[in-house]
Amino acid sequence: MSFAAQPTASLFINGQHVEGQGDALPVIYPYTGETIATLYEASTDQVAEACRVAAAAQADWAALAPVERGRVLLRAAAIIRERNDELSRLETLDTGKPLQETLVADWESGAQALEFFGGLAATVTGQMIPLGQDWAYTRREPLGVCAGIGAWNYPSQIACWKAAPALVMGNAMVFKPSEVTPLGALKLAEILIEAGLPAGVFNVVQGRGQVGAALTGDSNVAKISLTGSVPTGRRVYAAAAEGIRHVTLELGGKSPLIVFDDANLEDAVSAAINANFYSSGQICSNGTRVFLQEGIRQPFLDRLAERVRNIRMGDPLDPDTNHGPIITPRQAEIIRGFIESGQAAGAQLVCGGAGEGAFIPPTVFTDATDDMDIARDEIFGPVMTTLSFFEEDEVIRRANDTGFGLAAGVFTQDLTRAHRVIGKLQAGTCWINTYNLTPVEMPFGGVKMSGLGRENSAAAIEHYSQLKSVYVGMGGVEAPY
Numbered sequence: 001m002s003f004a005a006q007p008t009a010s011l012f013i014n015g016q017h018v019e020g021q022g023d024a025l026p027v028i029y030p031y032t033g034e035t036i037a038t039l040y041e042a043s044t045d046q047v048a049e050a051c052r053v054a055a056a057a058q059a060d061w062a063a064l065a066p067v068e069r070g071r072v073l074l075r076a077a078a079i080i081r082e083r084n085d086e087l088s089r090l091e092t093l094d095t096g097k098p099l100q101e102t103l104v105a106d107w108e109s110g111a112q113a114l115e116f117f118g119g120l121a122a123t124v125t126g127q128m129i130p131l132g133q134d135w136a137y138t139r140r141e142p143l144g145v146c147a148g149i150g151a152w153n154y155p156s157q158i159a160c161w162k163a164a165p166a167l168v169m170g171n172a173m174v175f176k177p178s179e180v181t182p183l184g185a186l187k188l189a190e191i192l193i194e195a196g197l198p199a200g201v202f203n204v205v206q207g208r209g210q211v212g213a214a215l216t217g218d219s220n221v222a223k224i225s226l227t228g229s230v231p232t233g234r235r236v237y238a239a240a241a242e243g244i245r246h247v248t249l250e251l252g253g254k255s256p257l258i259v260f261d262d263a264n265l266e267d268a269v270s271a272a273i274n275a276n277f278y279s280s281g282q283i284c285s286n287g288t289r290v291f292l293q294e295g296i297r298q299p300f301l302d303r304l305a306e307r308v309r310n311i312r313m314g315d316p317l318d319p320d321t322n323h324g325p326i327i328t329p330r331q332a333e334i335i336r337g338f339i340e341s342g343q344a345a346g347a348q349l350v351c352g353g354a355g356e357g358a359f360i361p362p363t364v365f366t367d368a369t370d371d372m373d374i375a376r377d378e379i380f381g382p383v384m385t386t387l388s389f390f391e392e393d394e395v396i397r398r399a400n401d402t403g404f405g406l407a408a409g410v411f412t413q414d415l416t417r418a419h420r421v422i423g424k425l426q427a428g429t430c431w432i433n434t435y436n437l438t439p440v441e442m443p444f445g446g447v448k449m450s451g452l453g454r455e456n457s458a459a460a461i462e463h464y465s466q467l468k469s470v471y472v473g474m475g476g477v478e479a480p481y
């Protein structure tokens, strides 16, 4: 491959590239199955060293004026934009996602987070609380060392979404990307140094689950922010409890997208495509349970099947490709298992199916029922399950009948119904007449099993800081004796 994916070394600690002392971590390009780089996991000692270094660097970083910290992030955002082409190619090699997507959705979204929090830095203030003669004030202070742990579907975006609010509030970070997609975070570390971040404030360790577990349990770590599956979230939460550490959990989902009879058909179909097939369906907030009101059901399915024929599946580096391979053979096998189980349970395929090798085409099921696995479990692949409904109350009840609560969408032209239904849906991130737009200005996160805390927006500031209250005595002090 002409494009060099092999990084200088696997880890980034204290501003230096450092080779990992653990097991090998091959980086496989999902399209060809070719090993494009070999990295090495961090040893337990190296994880501890990264956390120590971060703790040592954090105090001076926190002592800077917020506007100075913000400036570093703004410079990093500018560097990312200058190098977007090169970074997006690397992201495509790391994830297999079409260049058409990575050029606009991955590093660009990361740059927006750095820009947003960089600009917000100087606006974070405390409160002055009058108490008669005395008064109190609050300070919003950093937590210390934050651990970031990422999933493989948006590796660089996830790294930026976690680093930006953490760093701007004066924390240091040790980030562990997914073992499947380790490359982008190393680029972010280099870019932040180039933008003026002091060495040690942002560090990268690599490895599988046990490296994540070591990070989660490190005594220097004050907070863990995980993007991953529910089972991993449960483990991280339990480990965090041991040290009473803060957590943000961005976990999985099985989100409803409800299309009423009066919806704009073309928009609803577009949204359902975006909500199920972008990134080959490997998106946590996807609206994979598409509830269709009986009157719009058939026109919707017909138009969807027609539109899906325009898919261009193939080489992710080809600028015309809009549907890439599945991240790993193992994930493809899991997705195929769900497709088989849907068929065995009696659901009908409108289009798609098992596909071949790394590719699974956009797959749509109809005649599904709420109790089928394809309607209950997160598939994390390009599989849409459509379910029909008649009444508003009925669909709200069925939409909420899940342990997950990440996202939800409603399509209707009836303004009052849109807000009424959204008000009753148990989901952290909702859309009306669109789907899967996650601008940095809007809080993002889930309820129920889909997670805790919020990323993006000013809401994220609260999750990367803590309040100190200061009572100021202005008079004498009385005592009982």
Ligand SMILES: NC(=O)C1=CN([C@@H]2O[C@H](COP(=O)(O)OP(=O)(O)OC[C@H]3O[C@@H](n4cnc5c(N)ncnc54)[C@H](O)[C@@H]3O)[C@@H](O)[C@H]2O)C=CC1
Residues within 6 Å of the ligand: 149, 150, 151, 152, 153, 154, 176, 177, 178, 179, 207, 208, 209, 210, 211, 212, 213, 214, 216, 227, 228, 229, 230, 231, 232, 233, 235, 236, 249, 250, 251, 252, 253, 283, 284, 285, 378, 380, 406, 446, 451
């Ligand atoms: N809500 C959100 O923002 C998002 C959620 N996700 C969810 O992520 C999942 C897919 O990503 P995967 O990488 O397969 O998830 P995963 O849960 O297998 O792994 C996530 C990360 O956790 C690490 N990890 C594994 N065991 C650990 C442990 N015991 N302690 C600490 N870290 C550990 C992994 O190495 C990886 O870096 C899906 O469920 C998806 O819904 C993905 C993207 C966004």
